[in-house]
Amino acid sequence: MIKRIATAVVLIPIVLLLVLRAPVFLVAIVTGAVALVTVHEFLKLTEAYGVQPLRKPTYGFVALFFLLLVINVGQEKPLLSTDFFGIAAAFAAAIATFVFLTIAMRRESLATGYPGAAASAFGFAYVALPLAMLVQLRQQWAGAFLILYLLLVVWAGDIFAYFVGRSVGRHLMAPRISPKKTWEGAAASMIASLMIGGGILYYSASVSTALLGWGLIARRDGMFGLERPALLPLLAL
Incomplete structure (x- = not known):
């Protein structure tokens, strides 16, 4: 650990x-x-x-x-x-x-x-x-933020899967390939990913503003990039 x-x-x-x-x-x-x-x-x-x-x-x-x-x-x-x-x-x-x-x-x-x-x-x-x-x-446009979003969702899922699997995991997923992975951990991973992903998406403008203020991204790399008319149809998908 x-x-x-x-x-x-x-x-x-x-x-x-x-x-x-x-x-x-x-x-x-x-x-x-x-x-x-x-x-x-x-x-x-x-x-x-x-x-x-x-x-x-x-x-x-x-x-x-x-x-x-x-x-x-x-x-x-x-x-x-x-x-x-x-x-x-x-x-x-x-x-x-x-x-x-x-x-x-x-x-x-x-x-x-x-x-x-x-x-x-x-x-x-x-x-x-x-x-x-x-x-x-x-x-x-907004590519850096979207990749950051993906990483945070994946990391959140992995962290919750690890700790839940270690503490309450009983049902193994693939004992011969990965002996420590459990279905309980997988369920925790899914729930955590959905919750963290939803929270980040809800506050995406605030997160982008903070990253821009800290000098970590350019304006085109935050969710501001999706303000461009050419990308607006994608938001409806």
């Missing part, structure tokens, strides 16, 4: 400064590194199920995708770059399946090829693409 708290004390300020103040290209670089680590953990999980994923090709594909993202980021006006990013992400997801299947068919045992290619393609779509979308979101 002490190790968790110490890690949080060190990393949380760094993450917040990265999200709120760092240039978008640096956010893309760090997010790419996180994507590689996360994909690595995901592929380890698939191996526990007896699947043999394409490790090196997957790492290479994820790294190349984020390299192209770093090169492209900030080159266009944010609202105009969204369509391009959507097309690029869809193309990357489609081509990933083709690339991994082509490599997997060169294995001596074809029985392991398809599951391995499927695991690698799913890892890219499930892990790398959502993280890349955070980079895209960061360069939008």
